[in-house]
Amino acid sequence: xxxxxxxxxxxxxxxxxxxxxxxxxxxxxxxxxxxxxxxxxxxxxxxxxxxxxxxxxxxxxxxxxxxxxxxxxxxxxxxxxxxxxxxxxxxxxxxxxxxxxxxxxxxxxxxxxxxxxxxxxxxxxxxxxxxxxxxxxxxxxxxxxxxxxxxxxxxxxxxx
Amino acid sequence: xxxxxxxxxxxxxxxxxxxxxxxxxxxxxxxxxxxxxxxxxxxxxxxxxxxxxxxxxxxxxxxxxxxxxxxxxxxxxxxxxxxxxxxxxxxxxxxxxxxxxxxxxxxxxxxxxxxxxxxxxxxxxxxxxxxxxxxxxxxxxxxxxxxxxxxxxxxxxxxxxxxxxxxxxxxxxxxxxxxxxxxxxxxxxxxxxxxxxxxxxxxxxxxxxxxxxxxxxxxxxxxxxxxxxxxxxxxxxxxxxxxxxxxxxxxxxxxxxxxxxxxxxxxxxxxxxxxxxxxxxxxxxxxxxxxxxxxxxxxxxxxxxxxxxxxxxxxxxxxxxxxxxxxxxxxxxxxxxxxxxxxxxxxxxxxxxxxxxxxxxxxxxxxxxxxxxxxxx
Numbered sequence: 001x002x003x004x005x006x007x008x009x010x011x012x013x014x015x016x017x018x019x020x021x022x023x024x025x026x027x028x029x030x031x032x033x034x035x036x037x038x039x040x041x042x043x044x045x046x047x048x049x050x051x052x053x054x055x056x057x058x059x060x061x062x063x064x065x066x067x068x069x070x071x072x073x074x075x076x077x078x079x080x081x082x083x084x085x086x087x088x089x090x091x092x093x094x095x096x097x098x099x100x101x102x103x104x105x106x107x108x109x110x111x112x113x114x115x116x117x118x119x120x121x122x123x124x125x126x127x128x129x130x131x132x133x134x135x136x137x138x139x140x141x142x143x144x145x146x147x148x149x150x151x152x153x154x155x156x157x158x159x160x
Numbered sequence: 161x162x163x164x165x166x167x168x169x170x171x172x173x174x175x176x177x178x179x180x181x182x183x184x185x186x187x188x189x190x191x192x193x194x195x196x197x198x199x200x201x202x203x204x205x206x207x208x209x210x211x212x213x214x215x216x217x218x219x220x221x222x223x224x225x226x227x228x229x230x231x232x233x234x235x236x237x238x239x240x241x242x243x244x245x246x247x248x249x250x251x252x253x254x255x256x257x258x259x260x261x262x263x264x265x266x267x268x269x270x271x272x273x274x275x276x277x278x279x280x281x282x283x284x285x286x287x288x289x290x291x292x293x294x295x296x297x298x299x300x301x302x303x304x305x306x307x308x309x310x311x312x313x314x315x316x317x318x319x320x321x322x323x324x325x326x327x328x329x330x331x332x333x334x335x336x337x338x339x340x341x342x343x344x345x346x347x348x349x350x351x352x353x354x355x356x357x358x359x360x361x362x363x364x365x366x367x368x369x370x371x372x373x374x375x376x377x378x379x380x381x382x383x384x385x386x387x388x389x390x391x392x393x394x395x396x397x398x399x400x401x402x403x404x405x406x407x408x409x410x411x412x413x414x415x416x417x418x419x420x421x422x423x424x425x426x427x428x429x430x431x432x433x434x435x436x437x438x439x440x441x442x443x444x445x446x447x448x449x450x451x452x453x454x455x456x457x458x459x460x461x462x463x464x465x466x467x468x469x470x471x472x473x474x475x476x477x478x479x480x481x482x483x484x485x486x487x488x489x490x491x492x493x494x495x496x497x498x499x500x501x502x503x504x505x506x507x508x509x510x511x512x513x514x515x516x517x518x519x520x521x522x523x524x525x526x527x528x529x530x531x532x533x534x535x536x537x
Contacts, residue, residue, distance in 0.1 A: 098177075102177065105184075105188075106184075109184060109187065117187070117191070118191050121187070121188045122192065122193065122196070124188065125188075125192055125196040126193075127196075127243065128196075128199065129199060130199050130202045130203055133199065133200065133203050134203055134204070137177035139177055139203055139204050139207075141203070142204050142206070143204065143205060147205070151208070152202075153251075153286065154285065155199075155201075155285065156250075156251050156285070157238060157248040157249075157285065158198055158199040159202070160246075160248050160249065
């Protein structure tokens with residue numbers, strides 16, 4: 001029976017996870033090592049919806065790592081397929097709306113989950129033009145017309 | 161209040177993206193691939209300043225520039241293999257491409273000349289232009305002599321520093337030693353004993369040179385004038401003769417500098433029966449481990465793909481879609497007539513048309529690879 005860790009979301013909801021899953025978060029790992037996880041870990045800046053996703057992510061990656069280790073001897077045969085499978089899973093995982101993606105990124109940053117941080121940062125911009133990024137993320141262009149012209153001149157292709 | 165929050169959960173997130181704290185933005189930028197980085201930095205001023213504090217990943221995916229066919233069209237199309245569904249358009253270059261020839265590329269820069277051999281270097285993205293000194297005056301070529309084929313440009317290559325705009329341009333001309341021009345002297349100078357150029361390649365301030373007699377030399381361009389630092393004779397039979405047999409003919413010879421630190425001699429061979437291309441790859445020098453005792457036949461490029469016409473290799477991976485251990489080349493041997501692009505697989509020895517980069521519907525058939533490198537202003 002593995003040790004359990006209890007997370008508490010910003011709404012006060014409790015989430016029980018295996019210690020191995022919690023260890024995916026560098027921040028939690030440090031807390032576990034310092035032995036200050038008794039009575040649950042309150043995550044005041046992570047809401048339940050985000051936490052559910054974060055736990056999903058950590059679980060999947062713990063499982064994948066365990067499976068990879070079990071197949072270590074046959075890595076040449078199965079390794080590549082497993083990598084592709086996990087990659088596909090990751091791609092599906094981040095097909096979420098912008099606010100949740102944003103929260104996931106903040107949570108990954110706060111909990112220090114390098115893989116998730118990488119994934120969310122890349123997903124944020126992938127394949128979008130400058131104008132699309134502005135629209136999707138509701139970013140006001142704060143350039144003056146002259147500055148905008150300068151930026152466009154240097155990077156015209158990025159606006160197409 | 162509670163209700164309001166639930167009904168409009170996006171209201172607060174709407175602004176969050178542009179208000180991302182600087183350290184988080186820098187962190188995002190650090191993780192972006194090359195193309196996304198370039199786009200994201202144009203979004204707003206806070207993103208631009210964050211981008212300046214993070215170094216973009218070096219781009220390893222070459223793009224294709226497709227020159228227009230029709231007259232009076234001064235736009236080119238750009239194709240990024242990582243975004244197959246897209247085709248970008250350059251700014252108005254002010255050049256008539258039906259009268260200009262692209263000789264070489266380095267980073268985002270092209271070396272172009274018009275029909276009168278006026279040379280210039282132009283940046284594909286910013287349109288910045290550097291006019292090179294005239295070959296005609298420096299070499300004493302008259303108009304009449306120049307038009308004779310014996311004085312034509314055989315090949316050109318160049319290097320440019322994105323920041324300082326220091327450049328080195330090297331040209332081999334028929335019946336003359338190789339000439340070079342640097343930003344500092346703004347004229348053409350000859351490199352002694354470099355006639356009969358068969359192939360050359362420039363990498364990390366070194367010019368690798370091979371002539372028809374099989375003499376292979378290295379010139380160091382770090383100093384004011386190029387210094388020959390190495391010379392040996394290559395005993396490669398096919399260097400001396402153009403025809404290997406009645407059915408095999410060498411149609412092009414190149415020196416290629418690989419990303420893993422080798423200089424290769426690559427010969428493109430046309431076989432008349434059946435009508436196919438093949439390639440002979442010989443390692444002549446290793447700049448990481450120094451001189452080779454003798455040249456070696458190369459059977460595999462490992463995970464590299466060679467861009468034959470550009471004299472470089474790139475690392476193949478699943479993002480850029482390049483096929484490892486393959487040679488990418490254009491069908492025509494004349495620079496003005498580079499129609500179809502092919503790839504030759506060194507393992508299977510099969511040549512195929514480059515289908516995944518099919519751009520036929522766009523009416524741009526002259527294509528050249530280049531490896532975009534954006535100035536990091």
